[in-house]
Amino acid sequence: MNSWIEKQRYIIDFTLSSLLRRKVKNIGLLVLYTLIVFILASMMFFTHSIKREAALILKGAPEVVVQKIVAGRHDLMPIEYLDTIKKIRGVATAAPRLWGYYYDNLVKANYTLLVPPTQTTTTNISRTTVVENEPNSQSVDLTKPLYEVNGTKLESGTIIIGNGVARLRQIAKGDYMPFLSFDGNVMNLKVVDTLSAQSELVSSDLLLITEEDFRKLFGIDKQFVTDMTVVVNNPSEMPTVAAKIKKRLPQARPIIRDEILRTYESIFNWRGGMMIVIFSAAVLAFVIFAWDKASGLSAGERREIGILKAVGWETSDVIQMKFWEGAIISLTAFFSGVILAYIHVFFMGSPVFEPALKGWSALYPNFSLTPFVNIEQLTTLFFLTVLPYTVATIVPIWRAATIDPDSAMRFTGD
Amino acid sequence: MIELHGIRKVFNAGNPSEFTAINGANLQIAENQITVLKGPSGSGKTTLLSIVGCMSRPTAGRVHLNGREITSLPERFLTDIRRKTFGFIFQQPNLIKGISVLENVMLPAYPLGEKRSQLRIKALAGLDELNIGNKSHSNVEWLSGGEAQRASIVRALINNPSIIIADEPTAHLDSKLSYRFMEIIEKFKAEGKTVIITSHDPLVYDAAIVDRVITMRDGQIEV
Amino acid sequence: MVLHPTVIANLLAAYIASFMLVYAAFYGAQILKYWNIQSGEELQLILERKTYLISTLLGYTFGLQLLSLFLYIFTADSLTPLFVGAMCAAGTLNVSHFGYSVLVLKILNFILAGLWLVLNYADNQGYDYPLIKKKYLLLAIIAPFIVIETLLESAYFLGMRADVITSCCGSLFSSENAAGLGSEIASLPALPMLWTFYGVMFCTLATGLYFYIKGKGGYCYAVLSLVMFIIALVSVVSFISLYIYELPTHHCPFCIIMEDYHYIGYLLYLLLFGAVVSGIGVGILLPFRQVDSLKFMLTGFIGKLALSSVLLYLAFTALVSYQIVFSNLIM
């Protein structure tokens, strides 16, 4: 056993020194390898933490939202629905919501206008919910509303805007923002505050507005609301309650939060997967490059292996040497790529592919992601990069290792 | 004692370039003797030497080493026998560039997993014996031809082999160095080692210490 | 299909493993056909060289198989949010029939590859390739299994449909299509299972030690170690997990490899896998003790295998007992 370890030490030492002797050749490979790992890792870290961020934020969103659908299209909801819903067994509370999209011609962006609920108690009732894999409570406090306002009161004629809007329009607290209402009048609303940066993924394009102003802007009658949020007593009854709502109000469409979450998951998984599929061409090119590097042994290398075999190294010793060589290169590239990607995504805001992955409009959020990496991501990354490299080099390694030992007797000149 | 029976070695069998390098060689090489193989270029000396030294296997025929049949052994076993029994000195020093003389000399012992400290002592002693101890930490590129060859001799001896095989060892040496080489060979014999040399060089095959000269021609041994 | 990076990684691993093994089996078949140790012909020399390639491939496959087993569970775990009713890997694997079949095949193939390496190691010790035919026959048996595994795994992942909101009435489509952990194993009574586990483990260890010391009862040990392996897996589901989670109803064999439980599952499973491979290895090698070229080393090697198997099982038992004793769960 001892001599086996000693032998591996000798072989690793020799491998390291022979890698260093061929710096130029190996640095090229290493740089490319690191780059591949870096790009893949950045992509994965990015989609993963954005997914997580979104999930955390959605955890604070209402469990069930009920919309009205007319001819397959989302329509305004009569306020009477509220009583019908409240009467359903299992419903703890229900509250109406008023919100809508507003297209700003000036900056060509869509805002989300929202009337903050008057009594926050309706949306956030504290009770215990058993959640599998409860996320660390670091990011979002469940009891806080999404749109956190630093105590500023919203009055008629004022708005509170999200950071994205503020950036885009270059306005701040105290400025006026003009809106074109449904009947063609211009409404000038005063910005009294901006939203906290905490949950910018959701609130970036958000504008908080009073109910009065909202109805004036969109021309919505008093007896209509956009949709309703519902809180149920027992989370496991959610599907039953949703079915009951659907039955009582045939035109209503209940949407369960977990379904939004699931959709979100799929979309981000799909995006991440898509990027990898696109990127697989690059991985393939790299694998071919690695194959080529490994099989195109220089005369010097062939000679070296020939000498080793002549002086008493066995084929499997040479294979072991090459294995260590691959391991050293792979691990170096893997860890540098991962570390670089970590810095890139979590400390520098992934400048390289933010636009591609977020796919938001001009108003895209500018927030820093909470660093989050787990073993699953690293294993996946390992499989997607190190595995192809390793496999691509097996046959070339074996070829190199089976050079005839007596070839050393036929080397001439230097 | 090495015995060869009906050794044939065919290269590229079945191809148009098929070539029989050795054709039915029978030979016995006695222990503790200096044997020289001579013959014209291309007559198969190196090929025969590589078969004797367990570096390659004959296409047909049997090789016995100290009574043990080694022809059909797997490469693993052949290598094991080779590194413990044979020391090789090549026409070229065949040192690996970029690492020190000491490391080069220790190379054959790496797969055996000997303790590093002991191995170092052995290697340094060997280098000292051939008067190149002061070069142990230089790069091999800086060595002169004679020094490089002596380094390769130390490497051949690192696992303390009982048989030394040298293929045209003096081809690149001037006559002074060649004499020096023959002195080293004489010392081997005094230590009880068997030496097999191929050479075109009269300085080698006419030397007084040589016990036996074998002539090869066209892949066969002349008697 | 669910286009998820981890799913892609899984499929990639599966295809690579299949490819490597089929490639190896192809040359293995050539070796079976043309092998002639007495010949010095070039063909024979080439075949002998190929044996190095094949061992290298199998070595890599073995490692890959182990890694991909864990990756597979990870993947199943990370896909849970996509499926209504799935709480962890167990639920996701239940999404289709293939889920658990793939898992079982993965474990089986890992063990087979491990046994091949054991056989290969023994063969390499003989000077006349004593086990070469058996070795490549075994390879020919393993290859189809790996291919089946790959096909099933593809079917499993490609056939997945996430329950996402449809454009119509979303909530009504949320059917409870994935049963929770309702497998029969979980419902095995925990306490009798605990006694069975310790009882069989005791027999296994005793037989192993007896074989190690006296050299008798090797086959018995090989069989017992396989039985023990299965019992241990069942026990993980039935009661070991309960003590680790400290919940009287959580039976999942997968959550224990997650961060929340300090990755304790890795250690448990590695010990178990190591134990079963070396344990069955004993039985595989026993018939060859009389082969001339192996006589001298094989007995020693089999002894070492048996000892390491026993020690690994012992470590497993110790770890399990530790978990039980220091668990806050009282049954």
Ligand SMILES: Nc1ncnc2c1ncn2[C@@H]1O[C@H](COP(=O)(O)OP(=O)(O)OP(=O)(O)O)[C@@H](O)[C@H]1O
């Ligand atoms: N790998 C090979 N493939 C094909 N032919 C070979 C191979 N190795 C050697 N030969 C041929 O075998 C013949 C014998 O070669 P060998 O090197 O043994 O000759 P030699 O007696 O050592 O010659 P020299 O005195 O020039 O060194 C030569 O004609 C050579 O071309």
Ligand SMILES: [Mg+2]
């Ligand atoms: Mg020659």
